[in-house]
Structure formats: structure tokens, C-alpha cells
Amino acid sequence: MPSFDELLPRIHVVSLPLVTRFRRVTEREAVLIDGPEGWSEWSPFLEYGDAEAAQWLHAALEYANDAELDLADSGSIPVNATVPAIAAAEVPALLERYGTVRAVKVKVAEPGQTLEDDVARVRAVREVLGDDVLVRVDANGGWSLEEAARALEQLGAFTLDYAEQPVASVEDLARLREQLDGRVAIAADESIRKASDPLRVTQLGAADRIIVKAQPLGGLRRATEIVREVGLPVTVSSALDTSVGLTMGAQLAARIARETGTEVSPAGLGTAALLRADVTRAPKRPVEGTISLAPVVPDRDLVEQHAASAERRAWWLARLERCLPLLP
Ligand SMILES: [Mg+2]
Known part of the structure; x- marks a missing residue:
């Protein structure tokens, strides 16, 4: 792994405006790394601690430096549209940004919204796109067990592909899954982060599917290993990355499909459509419901134009310096 001094000249900190508030932010900050094996991205959320951010860093450095990763150099993978917690009335215009999706x-x-808001938003999606698209909901662990049971009984009327992390703990996921008795499938996302997590999710029968993300799980190799250990169906996703990080996610989806002999479920990698600006002139916005696996080389002018402030750059460099010795 490279030292801080070796990395410094290869680091670009950017701040990209979003089209709508997401996870309570309106700008997405990311560190781009111009690595020997290609461009990579390190973008743990601002509130995450250093130990967690170091996992994300391991992924970023693997992608930037590992010549043996065996990346696909062509092709594409299917993606889903992601609808943030916006008002139902805003759903049609937002969905237009994604074009045709499955x-x-x-x-x-x-937080601060009601189940009625959720029902209205999901109804709006069905009204715009009809019955043929897969509809998933993602609660980010925001419901209690009782709230989740009530919400999914109502939202289940719209025929859900699955509900992602309806409750926070693995134990509650298992209880909820038993209560729902197959009426709505459960996907574990935040519950799959640490090395010991996958085993626990399967032991408790807490999920029908797992969500895997390249950065939080420490990279393409580790994430693929976890998928093998768990043996459940998989959806690859990311966390509102730039087009560089989205391509890393697309490579993970292709790798998992190749190594497990399964089909790629539409991935949560369509979120370039939620960025008002990106680091490349050819952003990885969904085209006919897919994004390509082709590597992204950021545009120097765009990287400069969207460079984070000196203060924010210093914040990220300090975080990088703290996280490097914590690499798993
Ligand atoms: Mg999620």
C-alpha cells in the first residue's frame, strides 16, 4: 500500500452538487485517486469514524493499485433508478432523469416524514412506470419492528421486489422476516459491513438477499468473498458515488456474476442521475437501464471546476492520514 506522501500528488478532492437533498446533504464530497491501474474513488460519508473509513480506503487503494484484479473491459450491467425521500409530486420529474429502467x-x-409520505411516493412510482418494473424500498434501518411490520403490510400492496434494511438490528430483521412470512422479501444492507456479519445474517435467517457495496466491504475481492460465504442472492449498490466509484461498483457486479455464475440483479448504481455535475464529460448515467463497465478517466477541467475548498481538502487529507495506518 502506498504511503501518504506517495498518494498526495495523486489525490483530487471534489465536491459535486446534487439535484436533490440526499442523506441530508446537497453536495457529495469524494477523493479521486489517480492510481497506477486507473482512477479510483474514496468517499466514506462525512459522519463515519476512521475505522470504517479505512475499509472504504482499502477498497479505493485496491482498485487504484491492484494489477491482478482482472477487471472486465467492456459490457454493461443493469441498474435501478433511485428515488430519494422526495415529495410524491416530484417523482415523475425525477424518474425522467433515469430514462427507461426495469x-x-x-x-x-x-426522519421527519410519515408512512403516508412513503405510500404516496411508492404509489407515484407505480403510476409513472406501471406494473412491470421491480419496485424496492430502502428504509436504511429507520423503522422500529412494529413500524416496519405496519409499513410493509401497506407498501406490500404495490408488490415489492424487496425491502432493504427495514429495521436496524440483525435480530429485528430476523423477527420481521418471520412475521412477514414471505409477503415481502427482506434485504440486508447496513447489517453486512464487518467480516463477522454475513455469518450472523445467515445463522439468524435475517434476510432473503444481501446488498453489497465495494467501498464499505473493503474492495472487490473481499466483497466477492462475502457473497460466496453468504450464498444468498445479491444486489450490488453504492453510496452516491461519482462516475468513478459507480464504475468500481459495476465491476464488482460483473465480477460476482462471473465468479458465482449468477445473473446481475439491477444494481443500485444509477445514481449519476442524482448528480448535477460529475467528474467526466461522459457520466455513468443509466442508458436503457444499464451503465457501462468502461473505465472512467476524469476530465481535468471538471475536476478543477468542482475542486473542494482548501478547508475541505485539508479535512480530507487529515482523514486520509489518520486512516492509512488503520488499513485492514
Ligand atoms: Mg441501503
Whole structure:
């Protein structure tokens, strides 16, 4: 792994404006790394601690430096549209940004909103796209067990592909899954982070599917290993990455499909459509419901134009310096 001094000249900190508030932010900050094996991205959320951010860093450095990763150099993978916790009236215009898609993930259980807001948002998606698209909801662990049971009984009327992390703990996921008795499938996302997590999710029968993300799981190799250990169906996703990080996610989806002999479920990698600006002139916005696996080389002018402030750059460099010795 490279030292801080070796990395420094290869680091670009950017701040990209979003089209709508997401996870309570309106700008997405990311570190781009111009690595020997190609461009990579390190973008743990600002509130995450250093130990967690170091996992994300391991992924970024693997992608930037590992010549043996065996990346696909052509092709594409299917993606879902992601609908943030916006008002139902805003759903049609937002969905237009994605073009034709076969699957949609709708954020629910947003703090300060009600179940009625969630129902209205999911209904709006069905009204725009009809019965043929897969509709998923993602609560980010925001419901209690009782709230989740009530919400999914109601939202289940719209025929859900699955509900992602309806409750926070693995134990509650298992209880909820038993209560729902197959009426709505459960996907574990935040519950799959640490090395010991996958085993626990399967032991407790807490999920029908797992969500895997390249950065939080420490990279393409580790994430693929976890998928093998768990043995459940998989959806690859990411966390509102730039087009560089989205391509890393697309490579993970292709790798998992190749190594497990399964088909790629529409991935949560359509989120370039939620960025008002990106680091490349050819952003990885969904085209006919897919994004390509082709590597992204950021445009120097765009990287400069969207460079984070000196203060934010210093914040990220300090975080990088703290995280390097914590690499797993
Ligand atoms: Mg999620």
C-alpha cells in the first residue's frame, strides 16, 4: 500500500452538487485517486469514524493499485433508478432523469416524514412506470419492528421486489422476516459491513438477499468473498458515488456474476442521475437501464471546476492520514 506522501500528488478532492437533498446533504464530497491501474474513488460519508473509513480506503487503494484484479473491459450491467425521500409530486420529474429502467429503489422511513409520505411516493412510482418494473424500498434501518411490520403490510400492496434494511438490528430483521412470512422479501444492507456479519445474517435467517457495496466491504475481492460465504442472492449498490466509484461498483457486479455464475440483479448504481455535475464529460448515467463497465478517466477541467475548498481538502487529507495506518 502506498504511503501518504506517495498518494498526495495523486489525490483530487471534489465536491459535486446534487439535484436533490440526499442523506441530508446537497453536495457529495469524494477523493479521486489517480492510481497506477486507473482512477479510483474514496468517499466514506462525512459522519463515519476512521475505522470504517479505512475499509472504504482499502477498497479505493485496491482498485487504484491492484494489477491482478482482472477487471472486465467492456459490457454493461443493469441498474435501478433511485428515488430519494422526495415529495410524491416530484417523482415523475425525477424518474425522467433515469430514462427507461426495469427497477426502481425508493427511499422510505426518512426522519421527519410519515408512512403516508412513503405510500404516496411508492404509489407515484407505480403510476409513472406501471406494473412491470421491480419496485424496492430502502428504509436504511429507520423503522422500529412494529413500524416496519405496519409499513410493509401497506407498501406490500404495490408488490415489492424487496425491502432493504427495514429495521436496524440483525435480530429485528430476523423477527420481521418471520412475521412477514414471505409477503415481502427482506434485504440486508447496513447489517453486512464487518467480516463477522454475513455469518450472523445467515445463522439468524435475517434476510432473503444481501446488498453489497465495494467501498464499505473493503474492495472487490473481499466483497466477492462475502457473497460466496453468504450464498444468498445479491444486489450490488453504492453510496452516491461519482462516475468513478459507480464504475468500481459495476465491476464488482460483473465480477460476482462471473465468479458465482449468477445473473446481475439491477444494481443500485444509477445514481449519476442524482448528480448535477460529475467528474467526466461522459457520466455513468443509466442508458436503457444499464451503465457501462468502461473505465472512467476524469476530465481535468471538471475536476478543477468542482475542486473542494482548501478547508475541505485539508479535512480530507487529515482523514486520509489518520486512516492509512488503520488499513485492514
Ligand atoms: Mg441501503
